[in-house]
């Protein structure tokens with residue numbers, strides 16, 4: 001083991017898939033210039049995941065280099081995503097450093113990872129995985145205790161069954177009392193947005209229907225956008 005490897009701990013390095021600037025395609029921040037820090041690795045395997053290339057590989061980088069690269073693009077908005085960003089201990093300090101540097105920080109997280117240690121200045125965008133993902137048993141429901149009005153709860157739906165599951169969760173767990181930002185998205189190419197809108201209106205459900213804007217700007221399978 002070389003000197004550098006001994007000197008850097010798990011808090012000091014991250015395995016990164018890519019860092020790039022684009023337009024935020026999802027969430028209440030959609031449309032704004034945003035820098036994406038995409039970490040490598042995920043402990044879930046959602047059946048419809050569009051980022052499977054981030055499951056393996058990547059480059060181990062010092063946290064200071066990740067911070068510098070994320071700041072260099074100049075965008076006010078920075079999003080940590082993946083893979084699953086909260087699996088890497090150094091992400092928590094990186095998010096705090098980005099906040100200290102004046103950035104508006106978002107973290108896109110699976111709903112399985114514990115969000116309790118995320119800097120309170122960070123906007124958590126937390127999925128609750130519906131049955132069609134094959135991972136709904138992994139939802140960490142205690143995370144809801146750490147969701148406040150600045151955070152967003154997101155459902156990605158593949159079917160009517162998923163829609164009804166979301167509707168039940170919103171009502172039985174009183175999600176509107178946690179945050180007004182409830183996002184209902186479709187699995188791209190699987191459920192028609194028009195169908196989702198019809199169901200939402202039939203129930204007058206208090207959700208924000210959202211599409212992945214970048215899949216309309218670029219070809220849907222384009223990576224790094």
Ligand SMILES: C[S@@+](CC[C@H](N)C(=O)[O-])C[C@H]1O[C@@H](n2cnc3c(N)ncnc32)[C@H](O)[C@@H]1O
Nearest residue numbers: 048049050051082083084108109110156187188
């Ligand atoms: C690739 S995940 C990475 C962050 C984290 N692991 C998570 O699941 O939130 C980023 C977001 O893309 C969404 N997503 C992944 N595949 C999708 C698809 N085929 N259609 C719509 N949204 C998708 C996920 O549900 C999640 O909200």
Ligand SMILES: Nc1nc2[nH]cc(C(=O)O)c2c(=O)[nH]1
Nearest residue numbers: 023024025026081108214225
């Ligand atoms: N443009 C763009 N916006 C995004 N918002 C969340 C993304 C993600 O993969 O987490 C994403 C992404 O991959 N691209």
Ligand code: SF4
Nearest residue numbers: 042044046049083110
């Ligand atoms: S948790 Fe996120 S990155 Fe992991 S498989 Fe599901 S959608 Fe993909």
Ligand SMILES: [Mg+2]
Nearest residue numbers: 050051081212
């Ligand atoms: Mg994406």
